[in-house]
Amino acid sequence: MDIDQFTARFGEDPGYLDFARLGPIGHAVLEEQNAQAELLSRARFGTVSGLRTGQDERVRAAIAAVTGFRADQVVFQPNTSQGIMHALFGVTGGVALSATEYPSLTFAAVRAAQSLGVVTPLWLETDHGRITPGNLRDQLTPAVTAVAVSLVDFRTGYLADIEGIRQVIGDRLLIVDAIQGFGIVDAPYEVADVVVSGGQTWVRAGSGTGFMALSDRAIDQLTPVFSGFMGVDGDDLPLDGVEPPSHSARAFSVGYPDPVAQARLAAALEEIASVGVPAIRDRVIDRTTRVIDLADEFGIPVSSSRAESERAGIVVIRPADDQLTTLEASLFNHGVTVTRRDGSIRVSAHVTTDEDSFDMLRGSFMSFASAINV
Numbered sequence: 001m002d003i004d005q006f007t008a009r010f011g012e013d014p015g016y017l018d019f020a021r022l023g024p025i026g027h028a029v030l031e032e033q034n035a036q037a038e039l040l041s042r043a044r045f046g047t048v049s050g051l052r053t054g055q056d057e058r059v060r061a062a063i064a065a066v067t068g069f070r071a072d073q074v075v076f077q078p079n080t081s082q083g084i085m086h087a088l089f090g091v092t093g094g095v096a097l098s099a100t101e102y103p104s105l106t107f108a109a110v111r112a113a114q115s116l117g118v119v120t121p122l123w124l125e126t127d128h129g130r131i132t133p134g135n136l137r138d139q140l141t142p143a144v145t146a147v148a149v150s151l152v153d154f155r156t157g158y159l160a161d162i163e164g165i166r167q168v169i170g171d172r173l174l175i176v177d178a179i180q181g182f183g184i185v186d187a188p189y190e191v192a193d194v195v196v197s198g199g200q201t202w203v204r205a206g207s208g209t210g211f212m213a214l215s216d217r218a219i220d221q222l223t224p225v226f227s228g229f230m231g232v233d234g235d236d237l238p239l240d241g242v243e244p245p246s247h248s249a250r251a252f253s254v255g256y257p258d259p260v261a262q263a264r265l266a267a268a269l270e271e272i273a274s275v276g277v278p279a280i281r282d283r284v285i286d287r288t289t290r291v292i293d294l295a296d297e298f299g300i301p302v303s304s305s306r307a308e309s310e311r312a313g314i315v316v317i318r319p320a321d322d323q324l325t326t327l328e329a330s331l332f333n334h335g336v337t338v339t340r341r342d343g344s345i346r347v348s349a350h351v352t353t354d355e356d357s358f359d360m361l362r363g364s365f366m367s368f369a370s371a372i373n374v
Contacts, residue, residue, distance in 0.1 A: 230253045
């Protein structure tokens with residue numbers, strides 16, 4: 001499948017530029033959901049058991065193909081936040097992270113510290129919201145056993161250099177919240193010890209989809225605090241006593257996963273693998289460059305990085321404080337969907353952002369420029 005064939009498999013309305021919040025599902029995911037719902041509605045002989053085991057194997061294989069982890073190092077999660085909770089509740093010692101990270105990370109670190117008393121957050125100073133190898137190096141202490149960072153920062157759109165971060169932190173655990181880059185960034189996931197992501201944004205698999213991938217070292221070092229009956233070895237339901245957690249990624253599961261959600265995530269990732277993440281990234285970079293160019297044309301300040309190596313699908317524009325409401329109204333009036341946060345507008349484009357969408361964005365910027373220059 002080439003990139004144009006991949007793009008044709010989606011059909012969201014023009015003007016949607018909010019993929020960092022939610023990616024509208026495409027034909028493959030919709031077809032998969034309908035097919036699995038049909039199986040569930042009929043419960044044809046022999047289908048229910050196969051649905052549970054088959055989709056779990058399938059989704060782990062699909063995740064492995066995109067991340068480079070082995071399938072046995074992957075466990076399905078219903079969302080990013082639960083995977084992050086598993087990871088940070090499992091850490092012993094200091095965990096270094098920014099206080100400006102998405103709340104999935106900050107809440108997990110604080111809750112783990114409050115509940116267990118074996119985790120100590122070290123709040124990092126950032127370079128204008130960015131965690132870089134350089135500013136991280138100077139803040140590490142011997143007490144830090146893990147570093148947690150977003151692959152792409154949700155506020156700034158900054159693409160972290162996780163390879164450089166790995167070189168700086170040495171043998172400490174590297175925990176990566178990948179949700180704002182997974183599916184559109186050709187990242188070296190193999191340098192991380194834990195990679196967690198949901199599938200509802202750039203992967204476009206819908207809500208209730210996610211995963212946690214762990215290196216063998218992470219499996220050795222993390223404590224599976226929330227490990228349920230599905231987190232033990234063997235295929236039989238453990239009815240005769242409470243068995244110890246599996247010494248594998250499987251330990252970080254609780255109960256039965258949703259097989260329909262697993263099927264949706266697998267279908268989305270199988271299509272991504274068929275076209276290749278590099279091809280998707282190239283098209284996304286082209287789309288975000290066009291957003292930046294439009295902002296420049298109408299004199300709207302861009303606060304996110306312009307360097308292709310430091311961005312993925314997010315462009316952040318920041319007008320003057322007294323002009324923000326006017327810009328937001330102009331976008332709304334032209335049917336452009338974006339996210340407003342922290343005095344800025346986050347525009348996030350995907351491969352399917354088409355000419356009609358850019359025309360609508362241009363129209364909203366033109367109306368804004370006219371309004372502020374009256």
